[in-house]
Amino acid sequence: MDNSLKYKIVEKIIQSNDDDLLNEIKSLVGLSENDFWNDIPSEMKEAIDSAKAELDRGEGMPHEQVMADIKSHFLSR
Secondary structure, X not given: OOHHHHHHHHHHHHHOOOHHHHHHHHHHOOOOOOOHHHXXXXXXXXXXXXXHHHHHOOOOOOHHHHHXXXXXXXXXO
16 A cells, blocks of 8 residues: 555544544554444344353254255255
């Protein structure tokens, strides 16, 4: 990547007052200290926790089986 482009990007970042943009850049470059878990909606957290509980009870389907089912359904057409 050419240095002039890097400087243009840095200049835009410095001039920006958009907190959402700056937080996205912060996350993108690995400076974010936030755990993504804190940023997802509670409904999604509940769905994830429920799915994990199902797996813990042995109610899940192995990845290989899911992939085989998907391939047979979509690739057999």
